[in-house]
Amino acid sequence: MFTGIIEEKGVVTRVETTADAARLTVRGPLAVQGARHGDSISVSGVCLTVVEQSDEGFTADVMRQTLSMSTLAALCEGSAVNLERAALVGDRLGGHIVQGHVDGTGTVLSVEPGEAWRVLRFSLSPELAPLVVDKGSIAIDGVSLTVSSISEPAEARQWFEVSLIPETLEATTLGSLEVGDAVNLETDILARHVERMLALNHLAVNADVTTAATTAAGSKA
Template sequence: MFTGIIEEKGEVVAVEPAGDSARLSVRGPVVTSDARHGDSIAVNGVCLTVVDVAGDVFTADVMKETLDRSSLGALAEGSAVNLERAVRADQRLGGHIVQGHVDGTAVLRSREPGERWDNLRFSLPEPLSRYVAEKGSIAIDGISLTVTTVDDDGFGVSLIPTTLKLTTMGERRVGDVVNIEVDVIAKYVERLVVRP
């Protein structure tokens, strides 16, 4: 489990295609400081299992399901990524419950700079729209954010200076594809209410 509080921006140092999967190597001094084989690290919100650590670089295998449902397949050497280690049971939950199980992708539709923050608008795939609520939580590329607006065309978020500086959201441009994870509690509530 993760919290959506990004620990650092990392850099992809290698992407090795392997048929319908890929091996991804990422530089991240903070997240590799105590990483071991088998640990979980979220890369742009996708929970990956560490298979190797060499210095400040970790390697993970990315399967077809993950490549199909997320934006990880578009990563290349030099790509910046958001990184977060799995939360320990004795830590504060600073964001919201983030599983690292991406529900789909969205497209950045507009960006309006404010005096100290930016307002961003994203498309929202129709099957996910029922799980997004104004003032609810959503994870975008692994970042825990509060939804500011929702309508039939998508949703909006506002980014504070810290988020703009310390995550990849400060670099995102209109047309960029991002990973979306909706609030897992909404999915469980729906399952309980709809199930016969």
């Protein structure tokens, strides 16, 4: 589990690819402090397992499904990434509960600069749109943020906005985002659980209605 509070901006130093996987080597001295083989580190919002580590960084494997659902497939030597070590029991939860299980990607639609801040608008897929709420939490490339505005349900193109303070712009890769860039999105786990429960409840109600109708028809016969 992570909190969405980025500890360090790392740099990809090597990418090895195969037919269905990739191996990333990342330089991030702070992120590997105390890390051991098998530990989890969030790389731009994706939970990866350390398979090798040194004083300067670590190496992790990325499976095909993860590559297809995230922006990690586009990483190359020199790419900047957000790094966060797994949270420890007893740590303060400065952001929100982030699992490192990316739900999908979004695209930067607009960047509105302010005197010391920026408002970024991102696209939302139809599948993720119901899980994003105004003033709710969302992780963008592993960064815990609060949704400041969302599109109306009737709009053809779904989107949401976040406001970035100077600290976030400086300490994470979000400060370098431009229109058209893709990002990893992880919606709030509580929203996902609620959606799942409502879907199952809807199925149960439909099953009960079908059973009742079948029973009634049989009685009349």
